[in-house]
Amino acid sequence: MAEHLAQNRAAKRIVLAKVGLDGHDRGVKVVARALRDAGFHVIYAGLWQTPEAVVRAVADEDADWVGLSILSGAHMTLVPRVLRLLKETGLANVGVLVGGIIPEDEVPKLLELGVARVFGPGTSMPEIVEFLKQNSGARHD
Amino acid sequence: MIERLIERFRHGDRLALARLMSLAARGELPRDTLGALQSSKPARVVAITGSGGVGKSSLVGRLITVVRDQGLKVAVLACDPQSPLSGGALLGDRVRMAGKPDDDGVFIRSLAALSGQSALAAHLDTMIRLCEAFGMEVVLIETAGAGQGDTAVHALADVVVLLLQPETGDDLQREKAGVFEVADVLVVHKADMPGAEQAFAQVRAAAELATPPVPVLKASARTGEGLAELWRLVAGRPLRRQADQVDKDLLVAIQEELARRFESALAGGVKGVRDLVSRWRQGSVSSHEAATAVLDLLLNEP
Numbered sequence: 001m002a003e004h005l006a007q008n009r010a011a012k013r014i015v016l017a018k019v020g021l022d023g024h025d026r027g028v029k030v031v032a033r034a035l036r037d038a039g040f041h042v043i044y045a046g047l048w049q050t051p052e053a054v055v056r057a058v059a060d061e062d063a064d065w066v067g068l069s070i071l072s073g074a075h076m077t078l079v080p081r082v083l084r085l086l087k088e089t090g091l092a093n094v095g096v097l098v099g100g101i102i103p104e105d106e107v108p109k110l111l112e113l114g115v116a117r118v119f120g121p122g123t124s125m126p127e128i129v130e131f132l133k134q135n136s137g138a139r140h141d
Numbered sequence: 142m143i144e145r146l147i148e149r150f151r152h153g154d155r156l157a158l159a160r161l162m163s164l165a166a167r168g169e170l171p172r173d174t175l176g177a178l179q180s181s182k183p184a185r186v187v188a189i190t191g192s193g194g195v196g197k198s199s200l201v202g203r204l205i206t207v208v209r210d211q212g213l214k215v216a217v218l219a220c221d222p223q224s225p226l227s228g229g230a231l232l233g234d235r236v237r238m239a240g241k242p243d244d245d246g247v248f249i250r251s252l253a254a255l256s257g258q259s260a261l262a263a264h265l266d267t268m269i270r271l272c273e274a275f276g277m278e279v280v281l282i283e284t285a286g287a288g289q290g291d292t293a294v295h296a297l298a299d300v301v302v303l304l305l306q307p308e309t310g311d312d313l314q315r316e317k318a319g320v321f322e323v324a325d326v327l328v329v330h331k332a333d334m335p336g337a338e339q340a341f342a343q344v345r346a347a348a349e350l351a352t353p354p355v356p357v358l359k360a361s362a363r364t365g366e367g368l369a370e371l372w373r374l375v376a377g378r379p380l381r382r383q384a385d386q387v388d389k390d391l392l393v394a395i396q397e398e399l400a401r402r403f404e405s406a407l408a409g410g411v412k413g414v415r416d417l418v419s420r421w422r423q424g425s426v427s428s429h430e431a432a433t434a435v436l437d438l439l440l441n442e443p
């Protein structure tokens with residue numbers, strides 16, 4: 001129990017949002033539950049989020065990570081926009097993850113832009129959890 | 142590091158507010174920090190409580206707009222349960238509070254409440270004070286379900302609004318004593334649903350019998366019905382915390398005055414007082430007896 005409390009005190013916070021105009025949020029919700037069960041504080045921001053709304057959520061929630069789920073194919077416009085807004089807001093240190101259907105050859109471009117990791121449709125939950133545990137997300141100094 | 146944060150906070154940097162909230166949530170905000178962050182004006186703290194699914198988040202989302210239309214700045218502290226096993230939490234309240242992301246007059250924070258213990262996140266009082274010191278004029282608290290947190294909610298908030306489902310009329314009969322003790326306003330929510338009218342009549346009949354009677358109204362986050370009226374009621378209530386604070390401030394002032402008189406009586410050699418102190422030192426009177434006797438002497442001093 002004491003261990004859990006200690007763990008909780010250090011619980012990392014991650015904002016999950018679905019950006020773009022496509023329909024459902026089943027995938028994000030599965031990820032959200034898996035991360036909760038792994039001890040994260042998951043702030044689910046919902047469907048159809050604009051980059052502006054996502055960045056506001058990251059700011060107010062003091063998140064370590066933000067996970068963007070994108071199925072609409074608009075990632076090459078939406079992701080750079082989120083990254084730019086994060087930088088402008090003073091949140092360049094927040095770790096950015098992208099999930100969804102991203103063509104193989106565009107993954108390196110996203111990483112180049114500053115995305116920490118891209119998770120494709122086949123990614124297992126333990127893989128995501130493991131990555132988040134190995135990496136720190138936002139650096140707080 | 143904390144000094145820099147505070148400096149930024151004072152200049153209205155909301156990232157500093159967000160970070161200080163994290164420190165507060167973890168119980169890591171030093172006491173004297175808060176003292177340095179006195180707010181000029183107390184906020185109106187309104188708790189929205191009720192069972193899961195009754196529509197608390199949706200209603201808070203609507204109230205944000207109502208409050209902003211009055212030109213007031215608003216902070217939302219939304220509590221959701223934390224898993225006792227993993228320590229993790231799924232905080233989904235802000236989904237229903239979509240507003241304008243560029244409105245600096247709205248700050249929304251999702252908080253984890255230890256499940257089974259309370260419907261409130263730990264250190265909520267500190268977080269409320271941070272919001273006040275940042276200049277927020279209204280603080281809306283969403284509790285994580287109704288549950289055992291209710292009396293704590295009453296202590297933290299100026300106004301407690303309890304939401305009831307249209308079908309909970311019968312439940313209310315069973316638990317009405319407790320309900321009327323904690324709630325300042327009762328809302329039969331989801332008024333757009335069938336059965337709302339009947340529940341409203343039942344709840345109102347019960348609420349009128351309470352002493353003092355508790356106001357009841359119908360509202361719907363879906364249609365917007367009753368929201369303006371709800372805010373009018375809430376805004377018309379006295380600031381309970383402020384009254385408590387006045388009491389506490391007065392008590393502290395009385396204690397200080399007594400301490401001053403006691404010290405001057407000792408130094409000035411008021412005989413009765415000195416005698417009592419030396420008898421107490423010898424152990425021939427108890428602390429309580431000595432204190433009572435000293436108090437009598439001090440209060441009868443011209």
Ligand SMILES: Nc1nc2c(ncn2[C@@H]2O[C@H](COP(=O)(O)OP(=O)(O)O)[C@@H](O)[C@H]2O)c(=O)[nH]1
Pocket residue numbers: 191192193194195196197198199200234237330331332333334360361362363364
């Ligand atoms: N019919 C109706 N449904 C509502 C209303 N407000 C919320 N809901 C629905 O009730 C469910 C729970 O709402 P939510 O705000 O998350 O409740 P909470 O758990 O108390 O925060 C959601 O499916 C909402 O769409 C309302 O005024 N009328």
Ligand SMILES: [Mg+2]
Pocket residue numbers: 197198199233234283
């Ligand atoms: Mg809710």
